[in-house]
Amino acid sequence: MNVAYVYPWDVVGDPAAPERLASLGVEAVALAASYHATRAATPHHPAHRVLDVPHAAFYLPVRSSAWGRLVPRSPSWTTPDAYLQASEALRAVGLQVHAWTVLTHNSVLGREHPDVVVRNAFRDPYPHALCPSSPDVVDYCRRLVREILEVGRPDALILESCGPMGYGHQSIHEKTAGADWTGVDGDLLSLCFCTACAPRYPAGTRERVRAAIDDTPANAAPPRPMTPEATQDRAPTPEATQDRAPTPEATKDRAPTPEATQDRSSTSKVAQDRPPASGPAPAGPPAPGTAHDAPFGSVEEALGPLAADVRAQRVSLSTSLRQTLISTAREAAPDVPITIHANPDPWATGAFAALPNGEPEADVLVANCWGDPATDTTRLTKLLELCRPGQRVGAYVLGLPPRPADPEAQAELLRAYAEAGASEFHLYHAGLASPRRLSAMKQALRLIN
Template structure:
């Protein structure tokens, strides 16, 4: 099965959108139901070309009584029931709809509840990053998925950011690249020291992390920097993801696919997948495949497991060439590496030429 990813506003107000998407050859749509702030191009929409999505939002009616301390926000840039309207239009065109659900990436709730967000070893808050070490965050995610299943009635659910977020993948204009943090420093800055997390760590961890961020050892890995502390810290963080995933999958009987990473230290949209998390009610996992074909196929190969469906999250957006033959080679390579599904980002953001290239690649 091949999934095309879209936003609700790509469909609502554009009667031609469902048939246009079906014509690309995708088998199903991953339709955003809970998503963070963004600035989106809408190349086909009759009413606009650029949409400013100013905050994280829920694209179903918000029932305050269904939530606890954390409550998602509705929106002003499209209809309050945009998911339902888009779902029905897509199904009428013969496309099943899976609810693309972002969990812990939510700057609106992070700003409103700073005590529930990730904080690095220097005490800096990441408002885009809700920390799943807090019971209120886990409860919010589980209730959100339950509402998606009940109100949205999708054919399945695709989870993004089902675990800790980190220093990257934020929600504002980023001005950090000139600090030249290498991957190890970025990983250290992604370790959370909020009030809930710090109780799970050895007392000496914060000082070691701060020192390593400012004076990194040449060519040192995260495990090398943390030394004997690496094992306990890694297990504490993996347990957060496992607990969150268990709560979320228990909230619905629908098939769930998880955006996942084989890296036990992963933060961001793709959650760490280990033996403690891989068997928890998942209908499949999806690997990040946005880099070169070599990088993408390596990510797929790391998540191959007999009997488990595996998707490849690939893109048709820049820097990908507008070329069906090139896309076709990438798609075939991902399948040969072990992917059962393509998850294609993003059919609503793509130009007419890119959609045509996708259609050619899938047909080929």
């Protein structure tokens, strides 16, 4: 199966959109039912070319009786039932509709409820990141899934950000690149120490994380800049932080550099879902100025003897949320397939949450394939190894810059992903892509068939 990703506003108000999408050669459309703030190009729409989406929104009617403490916002830039209108139009041309559901990435709810957001070891809040250790966040995600299935009635459910978001976040006028934090620093800054998470870590974890981030000896080699891979949400380059309008591709996670996509050593160490071990208190933070002779090469190195317990806690957080939502989905719509945006790296945060042990109750596991092809294929292979019989692996394929609008080059990538285990291609993004890029996607799919 091939799936094209679109926003509701790409279809609502554009009578030509359904046929245009069907002509790509896809069987299904991943239609955003819940999505975060963005600024999107709309190169095909007859009524506009740029759409400003100032806050996260739910694209089905918000029924007050369906929600608890956290209530999603309705959009003002399109109709409140945009998902339903777009879904009907897409089905009319024979396309399946998969509900693309963004869960814990929601800045408007994070600002309204600062007690439920991720906080780093310095107690800095991340308003874009709802922490799944909060019962209110889990309750919100559960209600979100149920509403989409009961009201939207999709042909499949796609869960994105099904775990904690982290430090990296492509914000308007982001100003973080100059700190020279490494990729490991980004992972450490993604560890949550909110009131629910902090007590779950071994004693001394917060102090060790703070020391690891702040302690860079004078004789250390210059650190590698923090790469997109640290958390999947991208910190922009210095050029990107100038006061200028962002490009369409800047409205989503940046594609990583080849250096950024090297597998960290942590990916070879599978975390077990278990509570922190009891026993003697672990070693405290390294002494200032003596912690290391160069930037840490992995999260495990930075955390030392605390790493296994911290990793297990992080993995259990994503696992618990994922299993809760799968159970909710199966109760609401037993026959609707479930796709998970996943990363086998146990330290992963962001849109593709940590899934180092597999998820037997999901139908499809989709890996991000926006970076160095060698690393992309490695990630796909690892997900395939985690699959149970009958489970499928999908490749989330970037059709936007910096990928070329070249059908032969795109087809070559698709073949490599298929050889690595992908049996589905999830094409990002059929609404943002120019006519030339859509044509390249269509031709690439034909070349590999």
